[in-house]
Amino acid sequence: MTATITAFERSPDGGRGLARDMRVRWALEEVGQPYEIRRLSFEAMKEPAHLSCHPxxxxxxxxxxxxxxxxxGAIILHIAxxxxxxxxxDANARxxxxxxxxxxxxxxEPPIIEREAASYLERDRPWHAERLPVLEERIHERLGALSTRLGDADWLDGGFSAGDLLMVSVLVRLKGAGLLDKHPNxxxxxxxxxxxxxxxxxxxAQRAVFHDRSVN
Incomplete structure (x- = not known):
C-alpha cells in the first residue's frame, strides 16, 4: 500500500527544502519506496479533518x-x-x-528553530539585538560538540543512517546564516x-511543488 504524506500547499521556505515533509521524502527515496503527497493550505491544516491526523x-x-x-522523526523511524x-x-549500531x-x-533542532523564530517574529523588538547573540552562542555550543564527535568521519556512526538523515536535515537550516563557518567538518x-x-x-520533488504553485 502506497503511503500518503501531507505537505504545505505553499511552503513558507520558498522551495529550499526546509519544510519537514522534505526529510520524510528523503527517507522514502533512500529506501526506494513510492509515496503520494496531499498538499494542504494553512487553513486546511487547522480543520478537523487534518487535526484528526495531527493534533x-x-x-x-x-x-x-x-x-x-x-x-x-517518528515517521522516519517507522520507515527505517x-x-x-x-x-x-547490528543491534548496538542500530x-x-x-x-x-x-x-x-x-x-x-530546538535552538536552531528558536533562532529562526526570533529572526522572523522579534526582529523589530528592542531586545532582539541582545537576544540573538545569546541564541547563536547556544547553537555554537552544540555545533562544537557535534563537530568534535564527528571529527573527520563521513557520518556520525559508521555508514549513513537515519541519524545522519535527520541531523543533516536540521543543519541545512543554518545554511546562509554563517553559523557553520566555524565548523568546516x-x-x-x-x-x-x-x-x-x-x-x-x-x-x-519538493521544489517542483513550490514552482508549480508560484506560477499559478
Missing part, C-alpha cells in the same frame, strides 16, 4: 491504510524499521543510530548529505 495542526503526517502518524537502508543490522535521530530533533557533512542521489530526488 497540533502541522505537517507532515503519514497515512497508510489504518495507520496514521505525525512528527517527522520497515525497510532496509536507514538502520544498521540503537546508536536511533540515538542520533533523537539527538537531531531533541538537542540540535559540519559544513562538509551537510554537503555530503545533500549530494546523495536520494536527497536530490526528494529536493527536486
Amino acid at each position: 497540533f495542526g502541522q505537517i507532515p503526517t503519514w497515512e497508510e491504510g489504518e495507520l496514521v502518524l505525525f512528527e517527522s 524499521e520497515r525497510h532496509a537502508g536507514l538502520l544498521p543490522m 540503537a546508536r543510530a536511533v540515538t542520533w535521530m533523537f539527538a537531531a530533533v531533541s538537542t540540535m 559540519l559544513a562538509a557533512y551537510v554537503a555530503r548529505g545533500e549530494a546523495r542521489p536520494a536527497y536530490q530526488r526528494a529536493f527536486d
Whole structure:
C-alpha cells in the first residue's frame, strides 16, 4: 500500500527544502519506496479533518491504510524499521543510530528553530539585538560538540543512517546564516548529505511543488 504524506500547499521556505515533509521524502527515496503527497493550505491544516491526523495542526503526517502518524522523526523511524537502508543490522549500531535521530530533533533542532523564530517574529523588538547573540552562542555550543564527535568521519556512526538523515536535515537550516563557518567538518557533512542521489530526488520533488504553485 502506497503511503500518503501531507505537505504545505505553499511552503513558507520558498522551495529550499526546509519544510519537514522534505526529510520524510528523503527517507522514502533512500529506501526506494513510492509515496503520494496531499498538499494542504494553512487553513486546511487547522480543520478537523487534518487535526484528526495531527493534533497540533502541522505537517507532515503519514497515512497508510489504518495507520496514521505525525512528527517527522517518528515517521522516519517507522520507515527505517520497515525497510532496509536507514538502520544498521547490528543491534548496538542500530540503537546508536536511533540515538542520533533523537539527538537531531531533541538537542540540535530546538535552538536552531528558536533562532529562526526570533529572526522572523522579534526582529523589530528592542531586545532582539541582545537576544540573538545569546541564541547563536547556544547553537555554537552544540555545533562544537557535534563537530568534535564527528571529527573527520563521513557520518556520525559508521555508514549513513537515519541519524545522519535527520541531523543533516536540521543543519541545512543554518545554511546562509554563517553559523557553520566555524565548523568546516559540519559544513562538509551537510554537503555530503545533500549530494546523495536520494536527497536530490526528494529536493527536486519538493521544489517542483513550490514552482508549480508560484506560477499559478
